[in-house]
Amino acid sequence: MSKISLKQSLSKLGIAIFLTYLSVAMALPVVSVFVKEVLNLPNWLGGVAVGVSFVATILSRKYAGDFADTKSSKKCFMIGFFFYMVAALVCMAASITGLSASVSFTILIVGRLLLGIGESMTTVGIPSWHFLYLGPVHSGKILAVLGMAMYGAFALGGPVGLTLYRYFGFDSVMLASSIVPIIGVIMFVTSPEVAPHKALEAKKSFFKLLRSIWKQGMTVTLQGIGFAVLGAFISLYFKDQGWPYAGIGLSLFGIGFVISRILFGTLPDKIGGVKVALVSLVVETVGQGLLWLAPHYSLALLGALLTGLGCSMIYPAMGVEVIKRISPEQRGAAFGGFAMFQDVAYAFSAPIGGVIADKFSYSSTFLFGFIAAVGGIIIVRSMMIKNLPINNTDSTL
Template sequence: MSQVSLKQSLAKLGFAIFLTYLSVAMALPVVSVFVTEELKLPNWLGGAAVGVSFVATILSRKHAGNFADAKSSKKCFMLGFFFYMAAALVCMAADTSGMSASIAFAILIAGRLLLGIGESMATVGLLSWHFSRLGPSQSGKILSILGMAMYGTFALGGPVGLTLYKYFGFSSVMLASSIVPILGVIMFLTSPEVVPHKTTEAKKSFLNLLGTIWKQGFAVMLQGVGFAVLGAFISLYFKDQGWPYAGVGLSLFGIGFVISRILFGALPDKIGGVKVALVSLVVETVGQSLLWLAPHYSLALIGALLTGLGCSMIYPAMGVEVIKMVSPEQRGTAFGGFSMFQDIAYAFSAPIAGLLADKFSYSSTFLFGFIAGVVGIIIVRSMRINNLPSNSTAN
């Protein structure tokens, strides 16, 4: 593939993910506010509503990986886009007037579960499809573009979601979230299928794959704690402190994330993922400490920016290492398992942080993120630096 075609393919990938992931980004800071302020339920249930979508993602990762590897990676991510749309419409029904809080919460949870399945199918399918089309030597770039588009969406999606919620209510956020995935479907509708890899060799079981990549998985899981607590509670934290610019905090996180991917996206392919992940975790941990201890909103905003800068490169850095460790015909399944570790952080961090907020304060949620970052640093430091050149990636 020529450099022009490669750049066009990566740009299309990034733009499509940016559009479709608005379904997730616009809803993320709004869901916990809706649960606590409109349904009048406790913070831990607000966190649970945020995190439950990732439970569905965890449970569906194996199926999504097998579907992409054995059937069709394109159909896998297209189905994911349709799940995004369905999830938003179900969540919108939770805002029906006259409904009891318990029923509304149950409907909301159902929609969030559908969203989790959609995210699993969309991300695993897109990764597998692009690995096959562009080749494993581009894995670092593919992962960087994917994450930059996904989390860069929060620079726009978070504030847009909060603004829509403030002026037009929860239903307007969900309606918008149901529309944007349609554009992604249109963009890839005529794209070619990719023939799945065939092999006569025995495949590793899903559990064996997890055993192979567990350290890389734990690194992204611990990184995900900081992002999860920031996304779920920074708005409530700023409101509780009487600080302005809660939406700016989400934007700064997204901006930091995108800047890091633009400047350092090629580094994992060049110098190895371990070095990149280690530095990134240090930066994220400093950001979480500033959010935890900030006496003024300006330091908290800097902490949000540093969290984004640090979070950004850990997933692609560890993903490049995973690519080197698995065969081509199991990349989709391996990445399903690899991403599952991050999903675990997203599923359980927000509810745990909600309990901390109920018992102590909103600032304690960022202490949780700080501790996770420290543990992540220890795990990554224990990894053996892989000195193979970047072109040694399995073909």
């Protein structure tokens, strides 16, 4: 792989995921608002509508990983793009006038479940294809570009979704979300198939894979709670406080995320993931603390920016080390299992945050994120104190 073609491939990956992931990003801050303001249902159901897509993602991760490893990583993510389109159209049907709140909510849940399947197939298939095409030596760069594109999409998609919702309604957001995945299909339709690795040794079971990476996975789970509550409730939090610039909060999160990936994206490959994750979690903790205690919207916005800066590098830092532990023929399954830990955070944090918001306040949801980030620091510190480098060759599968 030449240096020029590497840059071209990573650029194509970034552009395609950025544009395609707008399908997810535009809907994320709008779903809970739609459930609360249009369907007049409680916050916890808004959280369920946000989180249920990640339950579907969790349940389909093993299938997606096996599909990418044994059949076709390209077909895996192309199917994911298709599910994105269908899911948005189903969600759009939830806004049909004349439907009862319960029927609309049920339709919305079906659409969000389909979105979760698309999320699983896309975010397992596309990095797996690039691991095969570019080689695992570039796994850190691949994961950094992937995450930068995804959260860059949140930086743009959040305010775009809220603006469309404000002026044209929920159905306009879903219509736009159904169109943008077509870009990903067009960009990769002519890309070559890359044959999966042939099994050279007995594969370990999926659950044994999970046990071998649980510390790295739990770090990602605890990191993801802060992002999940921010994505689901920052708009409602700002509205409840009477603050302006709710959409800017999501943008600042995304900007912080992208800046961190640009400046520090190569660090996990150079110095290892544990050190990078520790510093990142400290920054996220400060950001969540500011959101929780902010007396003014400016400090809350700063908290959103710091949360993005902190969250950014934790996933690739842990992911690079996980990839090093896994034999080539199981990288898709292992990556799917690793990503599943983050899905757990996204699936359950929003519903739990909704319960917290109903019983206490929207600001209390960020206390939840603060505590989770502190828990992540404790786990990462234990890796350092016990001197257990996760790239130990003795643990290679």
